[in-house]
Amino acid sequence: MSDDTIAAVTEDIYKSLEHDNEDIDRHIARLKQALAAAGRDQAAFDPARLPQSNRSGRKTMQSYFRQRGVKIVFES
Template structure:
C-alpha cells in the first residue's frame, strides 16, 4: 500500500464506488476497515443523501454487506 487513507478519504471512495455500480467495493471496504482501525474508530458513518439507494432496504443491505466484511455502518441523521 502506497499510503494510508484517512477515514474521510476511504468513505469518499465508498461513495464513488457505490455510484459506479459498486466497482472495487470490496477493496474500498478493506481500506475503510484499515482506516477505521488506524483512527481507533469503531464504526463508519455515511450520509444517506449520498447513497444510490438511500431507502431503508438499501441502507439495511449496505449495513449487512459491510458487516460481513467487518465494518459497522451507521447513518448520519
C-alpha cells in the same frame, strides 16, 4: 498501504456505489484499516449520497459491510 483517512476512503466508497459497486470490497478493506488506525469502531455515511437511500438500501449496505467486518451507521 498508504495512509488512508476515513473521509478519503468514505468518499471513494460513495464513488464506487455510484459506479455499480466497482472495487467496493477493496474500499471496504481500506476503510477497515483506516478505522483501526484511527481507533474507531464504526464509520458514518450520509444516506442522501447513496444511490438507494431507502430503508432497504441502507440495511443491505449495513449487512454487506458487517459481513466484511465493518460497522457503519447513517447520519441523520
